[in-house]
Amino acid sequence: MTLTLGQVRGRASISRRGSLPVVILIVLLAAGIIPPFVFLLYSSLHHLDSEGAFGAFTFAHFAAIFGSRSFGSTLLNSLIYSFGSALLALVIGAAQAWLAERTDASLRQLLYVASIVSLGIPYVLYIVAWLLLLGKAGPVNLLLQQVFGGTTPYINVYSLGGMIFVEGLLWSPLAFLLLSPVFRNSDASFEEAASICGAGLVATLRHVTLGMARPALLALGLLVFIKASEAFEVPALVGLPGSARVFTSTIYTELTLAIPPNSGMAAAFGVLLLVIMAVLLQVYARIAAQSHRYQTVTGKNFRPRVTRLGRWRYAAGALIAAIPLVVVVIPLATILWAALLPFYQPFSIKALPLLGVANFVQVLHSPSFQGAIANTLILGASVATLVTALSAVAGWCVARRMPGGRLLDALVALPLVFPAIVLGLAFLEIFVHGGGGIYGTLLSLVIVSVIAYMPYGLRYAQLGVIQIHPELEEAAAVAGARRAMGFIRVVLPLLVPALISCWLFIFLLAVRAVSLLLLLTGSDSQIVSVALFDLWNNGQIGEVAALGCIWTAVMTVFSVAFLVVARRYQLPIG
Numbered sequence: 360m361t362l363t364l365g366q367v368r369g370r371a372s373i374s375r376r377g378s379l380p381v382v383i384l385i386v387l388l389a390a391g392i393i394p395p396f397v398f399l400l401y402s403s404l405h406h407l408d409s410e411g412a413f414g415a416f417t418f419a420h421f422a423a424i425f426g427s428r429s430f431g432s433t434l435l436n437s438l439i440y441s442f443g444s445a446l447l448a449l450v451i452g453a454a455q456a457w458l459a460e461r462t463d464a465s466l467r468q469l470l471y472v473a474s475i476v477s478l479g480i481p482y483v484l485y486i487v488a489w490l491l492l493l494g495k496a497g498p499v500n501l502l503l504q505q506v507f508g509g510t511t512p513y514i515n516v517y518s519l520g521g522m523i524f525v526e527g528l529l530w531s532p533l534a535f536l537l538l539s540p541v542f543r544n545s546d547a548s549f550e551e552a553a554s555i556c557g558a559g560l561v562a563t564l565r566h567v568t569l570g571m572a573r574p575a576l577l578a579l580g581l582l583v584f585i586k587a588s589e590a591f592e593v594p595a596l597v598g599l600p601g602s603a604r605v606f607t608s609t610i611y612t613e614l615t616l617a618i619p620p621n622s623g624m625a626a627a628f629g630v631l632l633l634v635i636m637a638v639l640l641q642v643y644a645r646i647a648a649q650s651h652r653y654q655t656v657t658g659k660n661f662r663p664r665v666t667r668l669g670r671w672r673y674a675a676g677a678l679i680a681a682i683p684l685v686v687v688v689i690p691l692a693t694i695l696w697a698a699l700l701p702f703y704q705p706f707s708i709k710a711l712p713l714l715g716v717a718n719f720v721q722v723l724h725s726p727s728f729q730g731a732i733a734n735t736l737i738l739g740a741s742v743a744t745l746v747t748a749l750s751a752v753a754g755w756c757v758a759r760r761m762p763g764g765r766l767l768d769a770l771v772a773l774p775l776v777f778p779a780i781v782l783g784l785a786f787l788e789i790f791v792h793g794g795g796g797i798y799g800t801l802l803s804l805v806i807v808s809v810i811a812y813m814p815y816g817l818r819y820a821q822l823g824v825i826q827i828h829p830e831l832e833e834a835a836a837v838a839g840a841r842r843a844m845g846f847i848r849v850v851l852p853l854l855v856p857a858l859i860s861c862w863l864f865i866f867l868l869a870v871r872a873v874s875l876l877l878l879l880t881g882s883d884s885q886i887v888s889v890a891l892f893d894l895w896n897n898g899q900i901g902e903v904a905a906l907g908c909i910w911t912a913v914m915t916v917f918s919v920a921f922l923v924v925a926r927r928y929q930l931p932i933g
Contacts, residue, residue: 493516629778
């Protein structure tokens, strides 16, 4: 393309004028992102006096960690838990994605429906469902005792194995959604060639289909490994009662169970976990960058060859029906059953007359629960709006490679290094020691959530801007429009689908968060996810179930809207 002198000048002026929003964003984000690093490190290297003020410099916290007999077991538990959860989620998700996208198995749409519903289930509620199902007096153990005899529970969910099972199932629907495009868009010619050469279904699947999907599988497996390493809900609700501790649950116990709270030790554990996350994320970025080597070029309406399963088609359909049944239907049915009972007991015919809506009435008429729902909706909408607005500008600056864009990109990505519980701990230190009285307010939750979810918002906005050709902005500049006006008039209207998807995704993240905000909520800033956590710890099963059912129904609406927009405009799921 040949540029006129006016276009060249327009490009130069665009570049110069474009640096201003970058500078503004860098200053704003640095003010919110850098202090957590500083306060966390400072807290880990200082004593706290009796009044909660910082004392002398010390390495005692790190020395106590590495000198503790429990450190080795905690590290080993964290590794086993993260690897096992990733492997389970990957196996279930890949099996679902292959059956749904590459075979003629029946009932394939059930997988998509179940995945949509799963996005609306709060993490705590899902965990509670499996604790009720697999508990010592749960229906699964009672059934096993009736079949095989004995009075001792056959399954101990409060164990490392129980943590792996629940966490793996928790991530399996998202693994399916992320792997589905991989199998949908893969080139079938290699599989056809293998078939012509005499390779059977299993050999072709193992050596060709999974071989081409290997980078995506490795990247997703590492992603789930990272998420499990920083997960808090399962370790807290499943692991702690069984003394199966990992890094995140240890941080929580140092702050809540130690007398007095040992924030210095918690900060030291947080620093160690932060370093581990930084290394893992670097490895993840390298693996994800290699995926382009396995990509194939296809048309927009390309559809790969469907594998005919023959007599195994209906068996595959039965497997497809079984996976949503175990992952979604049974847990939700358990929660609904608990919500309809005045006190929880396993399913039985004798309990049917006890069913009622008293728990739902109590939740809907309780001022505290009404306040939690209102706070959560305000939090989700505020965070989603702020993140989307900031991400639109930041994504534009980064995608157009404005001066300072790389620094802005790196700055926004920094919160990814922080596990949620560690970021919450860092801001707890900030708000307590110099927060200007905003600790425990809804404003503090909004600030922390915006910082935590900016990396995800930037990803959506950046991908959206990349799909908009810069010549459109150059034409506007040649016509005399300023860079800001070109962004508002040209880029922003074309970016709307990506921003809608971004808003919905950030909203779902913000309203489901527990570990990020658990240490920061106050009496006037209670939110649904933290309320569910507290209710379960207080033994209020009926209220947990009723509030969870109501909230799941609300969140499912947002989940459906998000997936419809994402699939309609071929945007990333997560």
